[in-house]
Amino acid sequence: MQYDPDQDEDEVFDEFRWSTIYRATQQKKIVEAFRLFRSDGIEPVLFKGWAIARAFPETVSRISSDTDLAVSSAEFRRAEAIRTSPAGRKLVIDLHNEFSRHDSLEWETLFARCETTEIDGETIRILRPEDHLRVVCVHWLIDGAQYREKLWDIYYLVANRPKDFDWQMCLDEVESRRRRWIVCAIGLAAKYFGLDLSGTPISNAAETLPKWLIDRVEKEWASEMKLEPLDAHFRNPRKFLLQLKKRTPPNPIAATVDVGGSFDSRLRLHYQLHSFGRRGLASIRRSISYNRP
């Protein structure tokens, strides 16, 4: 670094330095979050965010602005109170009630086979790589596959998987439709980012992708408008209407996963209608109720 007499301040654009300190900061928040929950006898499981970033090369930034933690249903209410406490708010925790939205295996099964790692002397429980990959794939699909850059999460979780990664555990313990979702998500990473799947049981995943899925993914990536919470735009009629338009009809990828549908079904409409009935109306009602004076 050079002292520049012509500038008012010095600024450095360096991805390595930035990601180094950012990761250190994320680690500190994770440790504090675990200590906070454990002080009340709650055992969380860390997933996404830092747990994914470990699979990224050191020179590549993988940002996560919050810490995703899952707790058991029995502990969820207490955990939510901690999350919204002054100490909890500072840590920006995204709290999940088990993995009910992201996986079909029982919480007890996933919890029992978690890995642990140490950060600053604190034992941090993380989903096992096989389970984590499944959850991350489903999470990306539930988001409608909107974010191309987040497909890199799947890429690196596969590319840098441990040598003893168990594909059977990852894919064959869940129902066949879910398996297909996950194989498709991984296949998309192979198709668009060149993920090497040779030597895996899904080496042809990129070749067997449904056409509608490819078309929709490319449409989402080409669109600048992303889904945002309706709540946030209730007082801005134009943006509220744009967000409603974005949801009508619901994203077919998200809708199919939301209602447990098949990626190989010829039609999407029935999934979209079902999903809209389940979540869309509830979302609008919630938004109106939240913003009622």
Next chain:
Amino acid sequence: MSELQTPKARKRGLVVQEMPGEILVYDTETNKAHCLNDSAAFVWTSCNGVNTVSDIVREFEANAKGTVTQDFVWLAIDQLSSKGLLETKIEPKFKGKSRRDVLKTIGLVSVAALPIIASLAAPQSALAATSCNCSRDSECNLVNQVCPTMMCANRGMTPAFTCTG
């Protein structure tokens, strides 16, 4: 400007990562990252609430960091204070002076590398990976629309909102 001031390095809310020849600091209260070069890092770690500027000059030279003057150390302290890295803000020694004037004041007597505290800008690739590119609340179209006292807890990253009401 009291030469007997004993500045103290702030620890609260900071994440510190030592690297070869520099220190990286992330301020969790302002969500800003800084890079302190070797000289700035040494001055910062010497600010223990007991050392005066003269003490820090002596320590600097005793640790074979080079020959420096009090103005050299004050340059570091000014920057540390303006970046919020000291427990209490200190009246700037070089207030109103341009950087060129400051360099002339310090001159060539100080042969060690000038203390630099640079802001670390988030790389574009990092910002592109988030769903929010705002670097301050005023840029965020979601702040203040749900709750009047809500603030964005993650400027420059995927927004997570904290209601301060």
